[in-house]
Each structure stands twice: as structure tokens, then as C-alpha cells.
Amino acid sequence: MSFINFELEDFRVQAYYKKDFCEIQKEDLLGHWSILFFYPADFTFVCPTELSDLQDYYEEFKEAGCEIYSVSCDTHFVHKAWADASETIARVEYPMLADPTAKLAKMMEVYIPEEGQALRGTFIINPEGRVKAYEVHDNGIGRNASELLRKLQAAQFVAEHGDEVCPAKWKPGEETLMPSLDLVGML
């Protein structure tokens, strides 16, 4: 099944945010753009790289009116322990959601039951709580925050202007394209 336009179901989870614990629910994701950023588990090697990459772009995501929510199937206590133990994770300013029951991971179909972990899934959610773009990687394949920012901006552009636009990829000195008369049949 495709998750495009899938509306998030109700949820309520614990989170580690601003060196404290708090609760995050579906309503907190409404009214602004959000990114749900699933990763396999705390205290792993590729994950801090990805989360740190996201932190490097966090200001730009905020400027674009988007909040980032990282999610793993660890508890919020483990998130805190990871932040206490790792300088890289201590830098993270966005909320780290705890999904030990895998409610969120199962909802977005990124849960691996035999491992009790989530796949590397990224979901761009619009202010109405609907998925507008997503990617799911096998766990060995990392993601790129700048590419994610570009996708977010493209989703926001389409939301604002409609989808009847084309990206302009001009090459200097290009030969004039052969014409095609697609519309004259409308006369």
C-alpha cells in the first residue's frame, strides 16, 4: 500500500526533548509541516551520523515551518541515556520520540518484528496530518538531510502553488525541442 495522503492515526508517546521528558501526540504535529524520522535503535553507529546530519539542517527546517521528530523503538529513558553518553546526540534539539510498543512504527509499516526495531523510514507530513512524501531504506542505507529539505520544500511548493509547474533544468546552448501539437485537438 502507498502512504501518500495517509492520515496519521491518533497516538500519544513519550519523548526526550530539550533535556527533559514530555508527551507528544498527533495534535502536536498538526498546523505545521512535520517529519517523522524512524531509525533502528539508539547506541548504533549509522544512526548518530544521520541524526547529527539532521541537526545540522535543523535551523533550515524550522525556517521552512517544519518540526522534526526522530523515532525509534527505544524508551525515552534510553534516548536520555544516549544523549548523556554521546556528544553527537547531546547536540540534537528536535524531539526524540519513544516508541517501545512500536505503535508508530507499525502504523507506518516500518517495524521489523523479529528485531524489535524500525527500518530507516522518513515521512513528510503536511499541516493536516497527511503524508505527502516518504522513503523507506534498508537499514544499511543512510539518508541525506539536504535531500530531505529539498523534498520538504518541493512538497510545500506544490501545496502552495498546485502541481501544474515543471522544474526548470536549463542547459545552455540546448537545441530547440522538436514540437508536439498536443493541445490543438482541443479546438
Next chain:
Amino acid sequence: MEGIKAESRLITEELKGQILGVFEKLEEKVELIGIVDPGEDKGRELGELLLVLGNLHPLVESRLYAPGENTEIESIFDPAMRPVCGLFLPESGYTGAAFYGVPGGQELNSLIFAIYNAGSAGQPIEKRLVKKLEKMTKPVHLRTFVSLACHHCPKMVITCQRLSMLSPYISADMVDASLYPEMQEKYKLERVPVTIVNEEDRMMGVKAVETIVEIVCDKGCEKKKWFS
């Protein structure tokens, strides 16, 4: 014009048949006037395209001028961009529709529609919108930047130029943005179509004719002054 033949690689025999089918619906003569430099690739290409179209049907004529040859007609167009062609009617003159660059690719649709709209009753449009346009008293210039591969772009160009045929105050350009890097930079063009209105506002993407009429009338009609 020396150096430009009435042969164009852009117009195949099959296309000629389709275009002729449209030209047969024309009711009055349409003139395609190009300002083209035969020593320049794109100028030659546009000139050839116009000559081929001008040979297809007695109600479509084409004339070419080299830069500087007819300054009166040339002054109608933006001097910063060449080549260019405009659509003219023998009695009323310039229709307000111009093409900067070569309208190949998807943009041939725009050119053929513009010729049709200039030389016939044109595509149907609601009377209430025409009445709104009749209230215009100030010029409004619509400049639509396109990419020749963009299948959305002709819809915007066609609508804007359709309006230019309905009001002497509206002019509507198609600009192939790939030919003018300085324009890409000036208007920060990353997506197409983008339509610049009187150098002040921009419309992104394809807009409904009602929306464009609203914007055009907002710029081109006198505002009512209730208390003076």
C-alpha cells in the same frame, strides 16, 4: 531575407497537416512578424519556422526584419531579448502577443493557438469575463517564462495571449527562459511557468482564466472612489 529559407526541421509533414487543419478555421488574415538575425542560430531557426507557417495558408503571412531594419515595429518589443516574433492583424495592428525565442517543443501549441485566437472568433470565453476586461483603462503586461519541454506552460501562455486578443490594454509574452540566463537570474526562475505581471507580481504555475482576469483587472482598471 537572405540566409533564411522557408524550410524548418521543426515542422514535419505530419505537423503541417495538423496545423493546416487549424488554419482552415481562420476568418481573417494574421501576420507573423519576426525580428531575427540571420547570422545567429536561434534567429535563423525562428525565421525559418515563421516562413514555413506563412507558406501554409493564404490567411497566415510572415514577414522578417533584421535588427535595425524596421525600428517602428521593433520598438514594440523588449530590446533585451532576440529573436522575437509578434502577431499582427492588418487593420488593428499588434495583437499584444509576442514570442521571445523559438516556440518549439510544447510551445508550438501556444503559437498555433495564438494565430487561431487572433484570426477567428477564438476560444470561447464567458461574457462576464469579457465585460470585466472592457473596463480596463491601464496597460497590463504579462510575461510568461517557459521551458520548451514543460507540458503545463502552453496552457498559461495560451490563456494570457487569449486575453491579449480581447483587450488592447493587455500584452502577453512567451519567453523561452533557457535562452536568457540574465532573466533566470533577474526573476529567480527555478520552476516554470512563471508569469510576471507588470514587473511587480508573479503568478506561479497554471492559473484559471478567472484568476488571471481578476489579477489583470486589479492592475488595469480604475478603482472606484466612493467618497471623493
